[in-house]
Amino acid sequence: MTSTDNLINIDSELCTGCRRCAEVCPVNAIEGEQGTPQIIDAERCVLCGQCVQICSVYASAFDENLTPREIKLKERRMLKSVREPLFAAYNVGHAQQVKEALAFSELYKIVQCAPAVRVSLAEEFGFPYGTLTPGKMAASLRRLGFDRVYDTNFGADLTIMEEGSELIKRVSEGKNLPMFTSCCPAWVKYVEQEYPELLHHLSSCKSPAQMSGVIFKTYGAKIDAIDPAKILSASIMPCTCKQFECDREEMADSGYKDVDVVLTTRELAQLIKERGIDFANLPDEEFDLPLGNYSGAGAIFGTSGGVMEAALRTGYELITKKPVPSIELNFVRGGEDIRTAVVQVGELELRVAVVSGLKNVAKVLEDVKAGRCQFHFIEVMTCPGGCINGGGQPKFLLPEYREEANRSRKASIYKHDSNLKIRKSHENPDIKKLYEEFLGEPLGHQSHHLLHTKYVSRKALN
Amino acid sequence: MRGTSNSFVVANTNKCIGCKVCEVVCFAVHNKNNQVVATVGTVVTPIIPRLYLVKGETLTMPIQCRHCEDAPCANSCIIGAIKQEDNTIVIDENACIGCKTCLLACPFGAIDLLPKFEDGEAVIQANLKEEGEYGLDDKVKTVAYKCDLCKEHGKPACVAVCPQKALTLVAPAEEKKRRNRQAALSLLAALK
Numbered sequence: 146m147t148s149t150d151n152l153i154n155i156d157s158e159l160c161t162g163c164r165r166c167a168e169v170c171p172v173n174a175i176e177g178e179q180g181t182p183q184i185i186d187a188e189r190c191v192l193c194g195q196c197v198q199i200c201s202v203y204a205s206a207f208d209e210n211l212t213p214r215e216i217k218l219k220e221r222r223m224l225k226s227v228r229e230p231l232f233a234a235y236n237v238g239h240a241q242q243v244k245e246a247l248a249f250s251e252l253y254k255i256v257q258c259a260p261a262v263r264v265s266l267a268e269e270f271g272f273p274y275g276t277l278t279p280g281k282m283a284a285s286l287r288r289l290g291f292d293r294v295y296d297t298n299f300g301a302d303l304t305i306m307e308e309g310s311e312l313i314k315r316v317s318e319g320k321n322l323p324m325f326t327s328c329c330p331a332w333v334k335y336v337e338q339e340y341p342e343l344l345h346h347l348s349s350c351k352s353p354a355q356m357s358g359v360i361f362k363t364y365g366a367k368i369d370a371i372d373p374a375k376i377l378s379a380s381i382m383p384c385t386c387k388q389f390e391c392d393r394e395e396m397a398d399s400g401y402k403d404v405d406v407v408l409t410t411r412e413l414a415q416l417i418k419e420r421g422i423d424f425a426n427l428p429d430e431e432f433d434l435p436l437g438n439y440s441g442a443g444a445i446f447g448t449s450g451g452v453m454e455a456a457l458r459t460g461y462e463l464i465t466k467k468p469v470p471s472i473e474l475n476f477v478r479g480g481e482d483i484r485t486a487v488v489q490v491g492e493l494e495l496r497v498a499v500v501s502g503l504k505n506v507a508k509v510l511e512d513v514k515a516g517r518c519q520f521h522f523i524e525v526m527t528c529p530g531g532c533i534n535g536g537g538q539p540k541f542l543l544p545e546y547r548e549e550a551n552r553s554r555k556a557s558i559y560k561h562d563s564n565l566k567i568r569k570s571h572e573n574p575d576i577k578k579l580y581e582e583f584l585g586e587p588l589g590h591q592s593h594h595l596l597h598t599k600y601v602s603r604k605a606l607n
Numbered sequence: 608m609r610g611t612s613n614s615f616v617v618a619n620t621n622k623c624i625g626c627k628v629c630e631v632v633c634f635a636v637h638n639k640n641n642q643v644v645a646t647v648g649t650v651v652t653p654i655i656p657r658l659y660l661v662k663g664e665t666l667t668m669p670i671q672c673r674h675c676e677d678a679p680c681a682n683s684c685i686i687g688a689i690k691q692e693d694n695t696i697v698i699d700e701n702a703c704i705g706c707k708t709c710l711l712a713c714p715f716g717a718i719d720l721l722p723k724f725e726d727g728e729a730v731i732q733a734n735l736k737e738e739g740e741y742g743l744d745d746k747v748k749t750v751a752y753k754c755d756l757c758k759e760h761g762k763p764a765c766v767a768v769c770p771q772k773a774l775t776l777v778a779p780a781e782e783k784k785r786r787n788r789q790a791a792l793s794l795l796a797a798l799k
């Protein structure tokens with residue numbers, strides 16, 4: 146059964162029932178007997194796309210019994226120009242939608258890219274794993290026709306301002322602890338489905354992409370003197386769940402849909418190729434200001450431990466009024482299932498944890514339910530290793546390539562951070578300006594209205 | 608006269624789960640000349656593997672060339688495009704005329720006749736055209752493909768990549784000696 150409503154599906158014509166997807170699914174949403182086509186339970190699926198990344202059963206171009214490729218491409222909403230092989234597990238795309246919007250000159254097109262995209266996009270053009278190409282990424286987006294190339298990393302800095310302040314508030318009040326990060330939409334969906342009674346532990350902050358989106362259509366519209374109704378807000382994400390996130394009803398605090406459409410890293414590469422843009426030889430270009438300016442802290446969101454490190458760089462200073470003794474906080478840079486640390490922040494012994502891979506979070510949640518959890522702040526990423534290993538990232542032909550690639554992508558992200566002049570979110574001058582001119586202060590009225598959100602219980606009724 | 612038999616890769620149907628990673632990796636290592644690098648996004652041609660998953664109700668396993676000692680494909684190739692080189696039976700894809708005799712000769716069905724690609728594009732034949740809807744179309748060159756034990760790449764990629772370790776590279780002489788030893792040992796144990 147291929148439900149077109151779920152963003153991730155398994156093509157029953159291709160699936161051989163090997164169940165390698167079921168092995169990596171963190172929520173056991175894939176059902177079927179070994180050797181027969183598998184089905185995704187849409188109620189359990191968190192849209193992380195790990196199944197899409199691992200599936201190796203492809204549609205042979207020479208099998209005349211198969212549904213023709215053109216029809217499959219249409220079903221998957223892929224561009225007709227795509228030449229890569231089609232696999233059984235796939236995510237429904239939006240490249241066609243973006244392509245049409247790009248041709249519509251009436252729209253003011255704003256785009257943002259996630260931190261993980263710039264260390265992996267080039268792999269689709271044959272570059273070595275983890276090659277850092279923010280300059281070429283921006284250049285290609287302009288040539289595709291976007292009017293403003295802003296950046297999710299700016300949104301990440303904004304998230305740190307809000308979430309750092311929120312954490313301090315909760316710690317000082319001793320309420321709703323531990324606080325969990327909320328930037329991973331698959332993780333949020335998981336809590337909504339399985340542990341709705343713990344939703345109050347999630348940070349009320351929107352994700353960086355959604356924060357950026359709402360700012361584009363308010364502050365962004367103002368400074369460019371554009372009618373926000375004419376803005377197309379697109380995002381390029383390493384994630385197959387971000388479309389689900391932007392489709393959420395409540396993600397419209399600007400008065401419009403804050404992020405209109407999401408493309409994965411792979412889809413962006415396909416669009417660039419279709420347009421005949423010679424990616425390899427593009428000059429490096431800058432992101433547009435002010436909403437494309439980011440700090441190193443924003444850049445490291447793409448890897449597991451990055452959000453935590455970024456939050457500590459700012460949180461430490463907000464609490465102690467002194468700069469953090471060392472910018473690089475190696476003790477949170479992990480990648481193992483759960484990493485814990487105790488950070489001395491002035492008088493406070495801040496206990497933090499970083500969870501990499503959704504499979505590893507259940508025991509933490511059970512601890513929270515039982516009142517045993519000692520942590521103040523916990524970062525959770527559904528995809529093992531963080532967004533660099535997301536469902537929408539360039540997919541590897543060999544399983545062993547993937548491990549090496551993720552190591553390179555991770556190293557590249559930290560290197561990018563270390564080469565930036567500004568490495569703390571609160572030192573980003575355009576963040577400061579945004580608060581001065583528009584938001585007021587973190588957790589203030591305007592921030593609360595635009596940058597924070599509510600969650601909904603999705604628990605299946607038995 | 609040479610002593611050693613040709614090695615070959617064989618699958619264990621009890622372990623195979625039908626995931627086709629073997630087919631994908633086979634294609635990947637043989638198509639670096641077709642712009643294939645590491646990601647699916649760099650693949651611009653159809654996947655052409657040299658081993659073929661057979662999936663039935665009770666059986667799942669890939670089938671590939673046995674590098675026969677008296678290779679019927681080599682013996683039947685009219686233009687001598689199939690030869691033994693070192694311990695491998697190899698098809699010279701540039702000499703192949705696509706006559707399909709080898710495909711008929713092979714009892715395993717290990718040979719497939721499929722389009723030839725170079726640099727990401729199908730290789731077009733010099734003069735032979737085919738009738739299309741709107742006149743004469745170019746005809747793509749078709750050649751015979753089969754397992755070559757990853758001759759140019761080192762060890763067989765399929766064996767290394769199988770997540771279930773269902774594929775083995777068999778070196779017949781060694782395997783025979785191993786079984787002789789094992790048989791002798793179990794006889795010895797039985798007699799004690």
